[in-house]
Amino acid sequence: MLAGLAAREHDLVEFARELVAIPSPNPPGDERKVAERARFEMAELGYAEVREVAMEPGRPNVVGDVVGARSGPVLILNGHLDTKPAGDLSEWAIGPYDPVVTDGRLHGLGSTDMKGAVAAMVYAGAAIAEVGAPAGTVRVVLTADEEGGSRFGARFLAGQPEFASQAVIVGEPTGMESPWAYLAVASRGISCFRVTVRGTQMHSSLSDQVPSVNASVKLSQVMSRMASEFKPRFPVNSEVPGGPTVNLGVTLSGGVYFGVYPGHAEFGIDVRTVPGMTHASIGCAARMASWTSPSPRCPSWPGSLRRRSIPLIRWSLRHAAPLATLSAATCRWAPCPLSPTEPTGIWRAMRASRLSGRALSCSPIGRMNSWLWKKYWRRLGSMRSRHCATWRAKHQVRRLL
Numbered sequence: 001m002l003a004g005l006a007a008r009e010h011d012l013v014e015f016a017r018e019l020v021a022i023p024s025p026n027p028p029g030d031e032r033k034v035a036e037r038a039r040f041e042m043a044e045l046g047y048a049e050v051r052e053v054a055m056e057p058g059r060p061n062v063v064g065d066v067v068g069a070r071s072g073p074v075l076i077l078n079g080h081l082d083t084k085p086a087g088d089l090s091e092w093a094i095g096p097y098d099p100v101v102t103d104g105r106l107h108g109l110g111s112t113d114m115k116g117a118v119a120a121m122v123y124a125g126a127a128i129a130e131v132g133a134p135a136g137t138v139r140v141v142l143t144a145d146e147e148g149g150s151r152f153g154a155r156f157l158a159g160q161p162e163f164a165s166q167a168v169i170v171g172e173p174t175g176m177e178s179p180w181a182y183l184a185v186a187s188r189g190i191s192c193f194r195v196t197v198r199g200t201q202m203h204s205s206l207s208d209q210v211p212s213v214n215a216s217v218k219l220s221q222v223m224s225r226m227a228s229e230f231k232p233r234f235p236v237n238s239e240v241p242g243g244p245t246v247n248l249g250v251t252l253s254g255g256v257y258f259g260v261y262p263g264h265a266e267f268g269i270d271v272r273t274v275p276g277m278t279h280a281s282i283g284c285a286a287r288m289a290s291w292t293s294p295s296p297r298c299p300s301w302p303g304s305l306r307r308r309s310i311p312l313i314r315w316s317l318r319h320a321a322p323l324a325t326l327s328a329a330t331c332r333w334a335p336c337p338l339s340p341t342e343p344t345g346i347w348r349a350m351r352a353s354r355l356s357g358r359a360l361s362c363s364p365i366g367r368m369n370s371w372l373w374k375k376y377w378r379r380l381g382s383m384r385s386r387h388c389a390t391w392r393a394k395h396q397v398r399r400l401l
Contacts, residue, residue, distance in 0.1 A: 001127045008123060013106070015041055016119035017099035019081075020108035026082035026147040034081045034115075035060040038122065038142055045126035047140075053160075054144075059152035062142040064122070066129045072136030074165040077125065079118040079172075080146030080153060083110035117171030118142055139165065149190070186240050189273040191282050194251070194266055195222060201256070201263025212261060216254040219265035223248055226269075230289035235276035245272040 005012075022034040035052065039062050042050045047064040054060040062081070086096040086109050094100050096109035106116060125140045141163065143153030150156075157163045175181030199215030207214070227248055234243050247270045254265030271282055 001131045004127045004130050005123060008126075012119055012123045013101065015122070016106060016111070016116050017101070017108075019115040019119060020099040020106070020110050021097050023086075023097055024082045024110070025085040026145060027085065029082060029145060029148055029152075030058050031060060031081045031144040032058060035062050035142070035144070038062050038081065038118065039064075042122055042125070042140070045122065046129050047125065048129070053157065055152045055156045059144040061144050061153055061157060062140075064125060064140045066125045066133055066138040066140075068133035068135040068137060070135045072134075073167070074137045074139055076163070076165045076168040077121040077138065077140045078143065078154070078168055078170045079114050079121055080143045081115075081118065082144060082147050083113065083115070084147055112173050114172055117173070121171055139163075149192070186275070188244070189277075191271045191273055191277075191279055192250075192268065193283070193286070194268050195219070195226075195286075196264070196266045197222060199263045199265075200261065202261045204259050204261045207261045214262055215265040216262040219254060219267060223267055226286070226289045230269075230286055232271060232273075232277065232282050232285045234274050237275060240274055242274070244274055244277065247271070 018037060019034055022037060024031050024034045039050050039052065042062070042064040048067045050062070050064045052060040053063055086092070089096065094107045099106060099108040099111065101107070110116075121140050122142075125138050128138050141157065143150070143157065145152035146154065170187075172184070172187075173179075174184050197215045197219045199213035199218060200211070201215075202210070202212065206212075230246060230248070232244055232246065249267045250270050251266070251268035253267075255262035256264075269286070271277075273282070
């Protein structure tokens with residue numbers, strides 16, 4: 001088998017170069033062309049069965065089997081077909097899709113992560129097929145969407161019975177300074193979410209004449225604080241050394257254009273998690289780290305309830321809990337022994353939210369949003385009625401009390 005691989009070394013390198021030359025950046029995510037090239041090569045090399053399995057047509061996974069002389073265990077060789085985006089092409093000394101071999105090294109986007117390994121796995125399967133596997137099945141699974149969370153790739157395939165196996169080898173690189181630095185037995189997970197700040201969008205010439213909140217400035221304050229204080233807790237595990245990696249500002253946007261006071265700004269965070277971490281614990285740490293002191297330009301409770309005078313920070317935990325909303329500048333937390341997750345707390349939050357016309361957040365343990373206390377509801381009702389000039393809101397408050 002090794003002799004067969006040595007004889008095909010040139011073909012293997014050329015196949016890797018062809019894979020690199022086919023763009024498959026994610027985002028936006030489209031592996032069709034590179035999947036087609038891989039499927040053709042596997043068929044030419046004598047795989048018993050080559051097929052595509054896809055959740056959506058534009059995101060195919062390629063599967064090829066090498067079947068032994070008799071039934072036995074299944075070994076999966078896995079690699080992904082997508083890559084990170086190329087970024088600014090002018091920054092590349094050698095073009096990202098111009099695969100060049102220099103001093104025994106293949107250059108180009110995805111050479112290491114991980115089209116080189118994909119090519120090696122395809123040819124390894126072919127070498128096993130050539131000598132004949134005594135028993136069992138070697139299944140080469142080339143997946144889509146690894147760089148975007150694997151929704152269309154590994155996560156989609158893992159739930160299907162036909163991809164059950166006794167072992168899986170993932171060909172991701174493990175050496176930063178040298179190849180084969182270590183053998184990885186686990187991989188960190190990922191939790192991605194966005195932080196959104198809402199301010200008061202208006203004509204920029206009016207920002208010094210009326211109460212205003214600059215969403216972009218507030219966002220910078222939140223990001224600065226989180227950079228020093230956002231430290232998610234994680235369980236110590238001697239078998240998985242190291243901890244999570246926190247990456248702030250992986251995405252960043254804000255404002256509309258010159259002449260418009262920014263009313264919206266947003267940045268993304270990704271946390272590379274270790275076993276034992278949960279979305280809930282990460283979200284709690286993020287909320288506490290992002291809390292900012294009231295702005296002097298924005299009145300504190302019980303101030304104006306105008307929607308535009310209150311900046312909101314909204315957390316959208318990916319694949320996790322529903323959207324929660326925090327009032328960044330005007331909400332104060334009163335001591336409270338009642339857990340915000342108890343039915344009474346949830347009911348009060350829902351009723352107060354309906355009366356105020358605004359979403360209310362879950363409070364820290366041992367505290368409660370002051371809007372949820374009955375003694376503040378009378379103020380809320382009277383203020384609401386003054387703003388709306390209606391009797392209905394006041395009547396609803398009386399009914400609840």
